[in-house]
Structures are given as C-alpha cells and as structure tokens.
Amino acid sequence: STATSLSAELGRDAPRLRIIRQLLVEVERLYLALQAGGSIYEEWQDNLVTLGRRVRVKSGKTIYEGVAESVTKDGSLLLRHSNGNLSKIVAGDATLRD
DSSP, rough: OOOOHHHHHHHHHHOOHHHHHHHEEEEEEEEHHTTTTTTOHHHHHHHHSSSEEEEEEEEEEEEEEEEEEOOOSSEEEEEETTSSSSEEEEEEEEEEEO
C-alpha cells in the first residue's frame, strides 16, 4: 500500500484547523443522534464505497473474493461469491478489485 496525505490528494494545502473543527462538529452530531436513541447504521451503510463492488478480503490466512453486498449492524461484511454463496466476514483487509 502507498501512504498519502490530504494535501496530496486534494492537490492543495489542507487547512488542519478547519478539518479538525468540521470533524468535531460531525462527531458531536452523531453522538447527539445516538444519545437521542437514533441509529447511525443507515447513514454509515449509505456512505460505504465498497458496497456493490468486487472486493478481495484477506482474513487471517484466508482470502475471499466476491461482491460486497451489505454490512451487518455489528460491522461484519456480507460478501457474495461468484457461486452465489454468501459469507459473513467479521475481520479482514478489503481491497477493491474493479
């Protein structure tokens, strides 16, 4: 894997203070939603770039390949294999294949 930075990805200076301030505002918004009995699961799932895409997942010594179909509320990845089987992967390193 290759290390990068926000400045390199943006192609310009990344204002740290503004980024930290916005991050804290977002964390507070999510915290207050949870305190009020809400759930951030749907918002989290809607923002996952891996869903619907082909991925390779290395979990320990096992390698899985398929389409990232969904995630469970406990954070597990549901991976659909080319043979139609579905695997629930609790932990691993996922990379996009397409």
